[in-house]
Amino acid sequence: MDTVVDFVGSEKANAEDCTTSNMSADPIVYQLVRVDGNGRLVPATEDEVMAVEDLLEIDKSNDTPDTLFEPCGSNKVQFEGSEGQPKLEDLEIGAEKPSMLPDPEMDCGEIDAQHEDRTPSLVPNASDSSVCQSGSAEGCSKLSGGLYENKTSKSAIGTGLNPDFSLLNGEVHLDSLGVKELQDTFKATFGRETSVKDKQWLKRRIIMGLTNSCDFSTTSFVIIDNRVVKKGKEEACKSMDSSVLVDCVVTSLRESHGSPPTCHDNQNENHSIVDGMKAQSSTFQDNYESEDANTNQRPTKRVRKPTKRYIEELSEGESQDSGAKVVSSVKHPSYDQLSGEPITSSEGCKPYTEKKRIQLEKEVKSKNMESSYKTSSDDDVATITTANGGIRRKHHRPWTLSEVVKLVEGVAKYGAGRWSEIKRLAFASYSYRTSVDLKDKWRNLLRASLAELPTGNGMQNSRKQVSVPIPAPILSRVRELADIHSHNDSHNRSVHVT
DNA sequence: CTTAGGG
DNA sequence: CCCTAAG
Known part of the structure; x- marks a missing residue:
């Protein structure tokens, strides 16, 4: 096998052109890459990711979880120089040693720009000790290794406008999730079960699953409580064609209503984000005004004879x-x-x-x-x-969460209907999933999003979470994109004036 | 070849 | 998912 796979694990540093944030709470982003024939790093395909995951999982089972993911400090990205080609055997999810090939093309600034140590930046503003008063005191005192995938920054808009919805429950509390829940989430994310019981590992995998997978866009997603927020500058960091800067943050995977576990400290930050997102949203719409694809006039349905x-x-x-x-x-x-196939995996996946x-x-x-x-x-x-x-069925690929997110993002970017475009650009690494698949999935998403509306909450009763449950925020986003506005919140969505 | 719908 | 009819 001449395909070398390695994890380029890197804390997404504050690339200057990407974000001016000086917060240290940037998420940790992992991107699975492989070295192609020319020695260049290319993003791994989903299949490869899966395969490696399997490897890791196997590997993992022989490992003591304790050795995994040491929150050790000195994890600066270093070029391994002549060490060169990483080998599969070198894969150590635990050691998490970020390594990169000395490929000038990939000498992207953000990787080595500011590598802060991997110490989880649990406390963005250390001034506030009330961080994480989420009731899980454990989570607080036990920052060790706790991935705090919580990015709260970047929005320059700091006005304290109040969002319509509560943000307090919006955080992803992967930390507070149990092993079982993490496994569920894992399943939702990757579409397969895992037997790993190590929380850290699961958390990292989940986050990674939501962030990597060769999404070249620099678009970011933030899911805040009820909405998926797209943020990030579109054009930033485009200097490198192979740059992977998925600044993706998920602040809400599960709706942990009832006992809002949140870091109050971040509230302001969140408000900022929301503001930013609102702005984004509006500009987004503006952009789309030009494209009649999204204007109110719905194209007449195509009629067709029976087949x-x-x-x-x-x-x-x-x-x-x-x-x-x-x-x-x-x-x-x-x-x-x-x-x-690049990777000959054993399992039927x-x-x-x-x-x-x-x-x-x-x-x-x-x-x-x-x-x-x-x-x-x-x-x-x-x-x-x-x-x-x-x-x-045999060849049924359950849609993973990350895929869904990508799809939604793709629709947001290119508009519903441009399936081949979305397929090409957003799903480049998913060899399966034809444009038709995307279309079908979108249709289903729409249905799902609509089905959720009327009863408001009735659907949630179905305990059987058959097939990956799609987080409500995504569904509402789908609704938005589909130009289906719930007239409940009389958002004057700037109805066009002929 | 791509998209829209129906099964 | 699959299949076909329209563009």
């Missing part, structure tokens, strides 16, 4: 196998050759070439219709059982 062939096919198939679902389980010998495979299956199926009635014995797992005991 004949498909119907015929369906009925035909039904008559043949009387509705029985046929799962082709033929062990295709050419799979491995078919997919020249990597149909890199979904299409090819499906087509191949079809071919096989059509060639010997009868023989395709075998029971699945494939290692690739025809069905996988979820935690709930349900079974899913």
Whole structure:
């Protein structure tokens, strides 16, 4: 395997051109990269990320959690010089030794600019000892290693305008989440289960999952309580084509209503952010005024004739196998050759070439219709059982949270309907997920967001969190983007005046 | 080839 | 997800 994977772990330093914040609470951003043939660092694909995660997970299980993620100070980014090529074996999630290849192209300022030590900047303003009076005194005293993925800064607007909603519960309290919850969140983020019980590790993974994955945009997302906020300068830091500056912060993963656990200290900061976001939002809309794609005039729906062939096919198939679902389980010998995947992973979580495979299956199926009635014995797992005991189809990729976020962001940027654009730009690293998939998912998101409205809260009753639950803030964002305004809050959304 | 809808 | 009809 000539693909080298390494974690470039780096605390996202205060790149001058990106943010003028002098806060030390910048989030820690990890980006999985690999070295391509030319020795350049290129962002790893989702599949690779997954594969590495698996490795790490395995690795992890042999490790004592205590050794993981030492909050040690001296973690400055250093070029490993002639040490050069990091190897997979070197991967140590625990040591977290940031390393970079001596690639001039990647000599981005922000990486080595100001590397503060990894000590969790739990107390942005040390002046305030009331930080984290969240009731989890533990979280406070136990700052050790506590990732405080809480970024509260950057907004220059400091006026104390009051937001419409409470921000107090908006923080991500990954810290206060239990292992189980973290695992759930992990699942939501990565779409798969994890057995790791180490909180630190889980937290880091989750945050990473939400931040990395080769999003080149410098757009940032902040989820504050009920909204997803896009922030960040679009053009900043664009000097490097491969710069990965996902300044993504999630301040709310779970709505921990009831007992608002929040650092009061950050309240002002949050207000600032909200202000900024409001401004953003308006400018955002302004920008989109120009594009008639988003104006109020909804294009008339396309009408279409019923699809004949498909119907015929369906009925035909039904008559043949009387509705029985046929799962082709033929062990295709050419799979491995078919997919020249960068990483050959063991688990079935990597149909890199979904299409090819499906087509191949079809071919096989059509060639010997009868023989395709075998029971699945494939290692690739025809069905996988979820935690709930349900079974899913073979090639169903649950949308992970980060994917959803990306999609929403993409729609925000390029507009709904420009699926191929979004696919190209925002989903470059997701080889699966066709533009059609994006479209479908968006449709579903819309439905979900709408379904949430009427009862206000009724939906939440469904305890079974089947399939990744989409955080309310994202849904409301979806609604926004879809130009569906709940007339409840009579926000004079500057209705166009003909 | 891409998008919109229906299944 | 899959499939097709319209652009």
